[in-house]
Amino acid sequence: MAGAMATGSGGRASMVDQMVVHEKLEVKRGGSLLQQNEHFVENRTCRDVIWAIIFIILAACIAIGTIWTIIMVYSFENVEEAKDHKVFLKTHENTFIYGLMSILAAGLASAFFSIAFLQFTKRNTECVVWTSLILGPMCCIIAGAYIMTQSWLLPGIWGAVLVLLGGCLLACVICCYKDLVPMTVLLLRTVIHVVELHPSIMILSVISALLAAAWSLACITCLLGSVIVDEDMMVLIKSRASNSPGKAALVFLFAFVYIWGSLVATNTAHTACAGVYGRWYFGKDGGSPVAQSLRVAWTTSFGSICYGCFIVAVVRAVEQLVAYLRKEAEEDGNCVLAILLKIIECIIECAGDIIEGITEWAYIQCAVRALGFCDACWATFAVWYAASIDSIIAACLIDLVPFLGALMVGLLSGATGFLVYHLHVVVGGYNTTVFAFCFCIGFLSSLAALMPLKSGSCTIIVCFAEEADFLRRKAPALYEALVQKQIEEDADSSMGSASSSRRGSHQHQIQNQGGQARDVRAAPLMEMQPQGQPQGR
Numbered sequence: 001m002a003g004a005m006a007t008g009s010g011g012r013a014s015m016v017d018q019m020v021v022h023e024k025l026e027v028k029r030g031g032s033l034l035q036q037n038e039h040f041v042e043n044r045t046c047r048d049v050i051w052a053i054i055f056i057i058l059a060a061c062i063a064i065g066t067i068w069t070i071i072m073v074y075s076f077e078n079v080e081e082a083k084d085h086k087v088f089l090k091t092h093e094n095t096f097i098y099g100l101m102s103i104l105a106a107g108l109a110s111a112f113f114s115i116a117f118l119q120f121t122k123r124n125t126e127c128v129v130w131t132s133l134i135l136g137p138m139c140c141i142i143a144g145a146y147i148m149t150q151s152w153l154l155p156g157i158w159g160a161v162l163v164l165l166g167g168c169l170l171a172c173v174i175c176c177y178k179d180l181v182p183m184t185v186l187l188l189r190t191v192i193h194v195v196e197l198h199p200s201i202m203i204l205s206v207i208s209a210l211l212a213a214a215w216s217l218a219c220i221t222c223l224l225g226s227v228i229v230d231e232d233m234m235v236l237i238k239s240r241a242s243n244s245p246g247k248a249a250l251v252f253l254f255a256f257v258y259i260w261g262s263l264v265a266t267n268t269a270h271t272a273c274a275g276v277y278g279r280w281y282f283g284k285d286g287g288s289p290v291a292q293s294l295r296v297a298w299t300t301s302f303g304s305i306c307y308g309c310f311i312v313a314v315v316r317a318v319e320q321l322v323a324y325l326r327k328e329a330e331e332d333g334n335c336v337l338a339i340l341l342k343i344i345e346c347i348i349e350c351a352g353d354i355i356e357g358i359t360e361w362a363y364i365q366c367a368v369r370a371l372g373f374c375d376a377c378w379a380t381f382a383v384w385y386a387a388s389i390d391s392i393i394a395a396c397l398i399d400l401v402p403f404l405g406a407l408m409v410g411l412l413s414g415a416t417g418f419l420v421y422h423l424h425v426v427v428g429g430y431n432t433t434v435f436a437f438c439f440c441i442g443f444l445s446s447l448a449a450l451m452p453l454k455s456g457s458c459t460i461i462v463c464f465a466e467e468a469d470f471l472r473r474k475a476p477a478l479y480e481a482l483v484q485k486q487i488e489e490d491a492d493s494s495m496g497s498a499s500s501s502r503r504g505s506h507q508h509q510i511q512n513q514g515g516q517a518r519d520v521r522a523a524p525l526m527e528m529q530p531q532g533q534p535q536g537r
Contacts, residue, residue, distance in 0.1 A: 019382050030382020034466075037369040040284050044296065047372035048303030055264060055306040058257065066218045069225030098421055099434055100221065106417035106438035107213025107445050111206045113412050114449030117405040118202060121453070122192045126185050132400040133173045133181070140166030177397060183481045184397045190475045191398070191456035194280050200290045201276055201452050208269030209449035215261035216441050223254060241321070242328050248321060255320040260313035266448040267305050267363055272297040273455035275367035281463040281470055293367065301366040304373040308359035315352040319345060360454075364462050383465055398457045402450040406443050413442020 019031020046052075121128045144162025195201055226233045241248040275293025279285040297305065326341035358377060361384075365376035417438025418431065464471050464482055472479040 024385070026378065027382045027385050030378040030380070033371060033375050033379045034369070034382065037371055039282060039368045040279065041370060044300040044370040046300045046303060047366070047370070048307045050303065051306040051310060052303035055260070055310075059261070062215070062218045062222060062257070062261070065222035065225070069221050072225060072229060099437075100217065102417035102421035102434055103217055103220065103437055103441055104213070105420040106413040106441045107210065107217065109416040110213065110409050110413040110442035110445040111209045111449060113409040113442075114205065114209060114405065114446045115202055117409060117446075117450065118192075118195065118205075118452070121188070121401065121405070122195070125189050125192065126181075128401055128404070129181055129185055129188060129397070132404040133177060133397060134170070135404065136400055137166045137169035137173060140169065142166075180397065183478075183485065186475075186478045186481050187457050187460065188398055188401065188453065190460065190478050191277075191453055193475075194277055194456060195452055197280065198276055198285070198290050201273060204269055204272055204290055204294060205449040205451055208265055208451060209445040211265040211268075212262050212448045213441055213445045215265060216258065216444065219254070219258045219261065220437070240328055241324055248325075251324050252317050252321045256313050256317035259316045259320075260309055262444055262448075263309035263312055264306055266451065267309055267360070268297045268302070269448055269451045270360065270455045271301055271305055271363045271367045273452045274364045274459045277456045277459040278364070278368040278463060281460060281474065282467075283470070296367060296370070300370060301363075304366045304371075304376065305363065307373040308362060312352065312356045312359055315348065315355055319348045319352055322348060361458060361462070364455075364459050368459075368463075380462075383462060398453055402447060402453050405450050406446040409446035409449075410439045410443030413446070414439030417441070 017031075017035075019027050020035055022028050022031060141163050144159040144164075144166060147159030147162065149159075227237055228234075236244065236246050236250060239247045241251055272290070272293040275296055276285070276289050279289040279293065322341055322345045326338055326345060329338040329341060358380065359373075361380045362373060362376035365371045365379045366373065369376075369379070371379060414435045418435045421434045422431065460471070460478075464479075468479070468483070471482070
């Protein structure tokens with residue numbers, strides 16, 4: 001393996017070699033994993049198989065429950081002899097069936113509108129970036145102002161917080177992010193360029209959206225079926241989670257199963273997209289890179305995906321349970337408990353965001369180097385620390401673009417599902433519920449369908465941090481922008497180091513001790529100086 005490293009790109013060999021001898025054990029461990037695993041090896045071994053087996057068993061149970069519910073709907077022939085809950089089911093059969101049809105229609109509509117949004121973004125990149133930056137804070141301000149008009153105390157407080165948050169975000173966009181938009185536009189155009197080279201990646205996105213919609217539909221079908229046919233389940237649903245441990249367990253379990261399956265569908269597409277972009281970056285996109293990457297995501301790396309999604313789903317399910325308890329406290333007028341639960345919810349949400357962010361970047365290593373989930377996390381930490389790409393991640397605002405698209409697609413999908421339901425069933429009291437379900441289905445499915453935007457940007461940044469020379473040949477304009485950003489960071493770090501060196505010999509010694517780590521971060525930058533450019537060009 002060392003010989004292969006020596007014959008490879010000089011940037012990667014130098015980068016990984018410095019990680020291996022780094023003083024921090026975490027960086028050293030991640031560097032060793034990168035050194036031992038070359039990117040896109042031919043023969044991959046399956047990783048974290050046990051988690052794939054557990055998820056497959058759960059998926060089989062959900063499928064059986066869905067089929068049983070559907071059979072149960074059409075199994076009652078004599079309504080007069082049926083029990084009360086069976087009479088209720090027959091009476092509301094049309095509402096139940098057409099409600100499921102509306103949710104399915106919302107899922108299909110989300111796939112169509114997601115593709116349309118990708119096409120629009122390809123032709124109007126700069127407009128989409130600016131819209132995602134400005135419209136988000138403005139919607140936050142408008143929503144907060146609307147909530148403040150409510151008569152209750154707590155919603156008014158949260159509304160004021162939303163207005164303040166939206167104002168701060170808008171100020172950040174105007175004052176801080178304005179200079180970062182050109183680099184974001186270049187990165188987004190590069191990502192869309194790969195979509196143009198491999199248009200079948202859109203089919204991959206549609207498959208992911210349909211799988212996410214199917215999983216959501218199956219979970220809702222199982223829940224509704226169990227509620228309708230089981231009187232005890234109906235009583236449990238009507239109880240309060242704060243007084244019933246069974247209700248709290250049900251809320252957690254449903255949220256966990258729903259989120260785990262949705263995350264697996266989403267991150268499977270994310271891993272496959274990362275493989276496509278990684279193959280393009282390293283020039284190994286011959287043949288059918290989309291099919292090869294999809295096969296890796298659903299076979300050798302599927303267990304690692306299930307493992308990471310399981311961790312995130314547990315945290316998110318706890319967050320949903322706390323949010324449910326907070327809503328009950330608000331209904332009871334218990335302001336102190338509601339505020340306390342809101343603080344806990346925010347802490348859990350922040351922890352979930354951190355864990356989810358780590359897993360998303362770790363899946364790139366699973367796709368590129370066939371690492372297991374835990375090893376991929378170590379490798380991701382090493383790349384983050386040694387390459388100092390955290391500021392580049394902050395500069396890339398592409399994450400807002402998929403959210404904007406998912407919000408728009410969610411509204412259109414909700415309207416589509418509501419239209420399908422309203423054309424067949426004219427019953428008051430269910431319209432808002434149907435629209436809410438369809439919006440959630442469309443929003444979550446669209447996030448999966450727009451995965452190439454986020455996955456491509458993350459993969460390109462990681463690959464640039466390890467082997468920048470490949471990007472110089474693939475996208476020279478983006479390469480120059482990222483190099484300029486690192487030069488600016490290096491200049492700022494040098495000024496800070498020079499200023500701190502004047503504070504005494506003790507701090508000067510501390511600075512020297514940190515110099516080794518600083519050299520590791522500067523390694524890619526040293527290779528980007530003019531004397532190395534003729535060799536790449």
